[in-house]
Amino acid sequence: MYSIIYTILLFNILIICFKLFEKFQVDNLQALITNYAVCAFFSLLLIETDFSIIEVIKKQWIYHALTLGSLFIIVFNLYAYGVQKIGIATTTLYSRMSLIIPVFTAIILYPEEKLNSLQIGALFLAFIGIIFVSIVKQRINLKKKYLLIPILVFLGQGLADSIFNDFTKKFNHHDPFMFFFILFTTACIVGSIILIPSFIKNKRLFDVKNLYWGAIFGIPNFFSLFTFLEALNNIKSTIVFPLICMGIIITSSLIGIILFNEKISKLNWVGIMLCLSSIYIFTYNV
Secondary structure (H helix, E strand, O other): HHHHHHHHHHHHHHHHHHHHHOOOOOOOHHHHHHHHHOOOOOOHHOOOOOOOOHHHHHOOHHHHHHHHHHHHHHHHHHHHHHHHHHOHHHHHHHHHHOOOOHHHHHHHHHHHHOOHHHHHHHHHHHHHHHHHHHOOOOOOOOOHHHHHHHHHHHHHHHHHHHHHHHHHHHOOOHHHHHHHHHHHHEEEHHHHHHHHHHHHHHOOOOHHHHHHHHHHHHHHHHHHHHHHHHHHHOOOOHHHHHHHHHHHHHHHHHHHHHHHOOOOOOOHHHHHHHHHHHHHHHHHOO
C-alpha cells in the first residue's frame, strides 16, 4: 500500500507543478520534453548492465516502450488542447474515467485480476464519485468539431495504462530501468518532432525558464512511474488503478482548497465521500 500512497503524493507534486507552469507562463511542451529527457537520464544511471542498441531492439518489450513513449507525449498534448477548447472539467472527467479501460482489460486478460462482488460495488461507487468530483460550475463548450478530443483523451490514457500494466505482467523483471530509458527517450524524441513545426513557423528557441521547470517536473515524474510500477507488482491492477485515481482526486481537491483557494461544491463533497467509501472497501479487501 505504501507504493500507492507514494504514487498519489508524487502525482500531486506534478499537479502543483502544472499550476506553477500556468503562473509563470511556462511552455508546456518544452517543459515536458525536458522532463522526459531528465527521466531518461535517471533511468540510464540506474541501468546496472552494459547494453547496445542492437540488444535493446531485440527486447520483447520494445514495442511496449515505443508505444507508451509516443502515447505519453501525444495524450498530454491532447489533454492540454482539450482544456483550451472545451474546458478543464470535461477533459479531466474523460481522462479520469479512462481507468475503466485498464481495469476491464485486466479482468479479461488476467484471471488473477478478477474482482469479487464487494469490489465490483466499490468500483461502481468510484465511477460515480469521480463524476461528482469532476463536475464544476462552468459552461461546457462541447462543439461538434471538438467532440473527438475528449474521446481521444479517454482512449489514449486508457490504452497507455493498459499497455503499462501489460508490461508489468509480462516483462517487469526484464530490465525495468532499460524499459524506462527507451520509453522516456521515445517520448522526448516524439515531443521534439511535434515541436519542430512551431520552431520553424514562429522562429522561437528553447527558453531557459522552460528547461528549468521541465527539469524540476522530471524528478517527481520519474519516481511516480517507478512507485506506480511497484504498486502494480504487489497489488492487483484492478485495485491499483481505482485507488490511485481516487486518491489523486481527493488529495488534489484538498490541495486546490488549501493552496489555490479553489471552491468545492456540495456535489463535489458527495463525490469525495463516495470515493472515500470506495477506497475503504478496496483496502479492506486487499
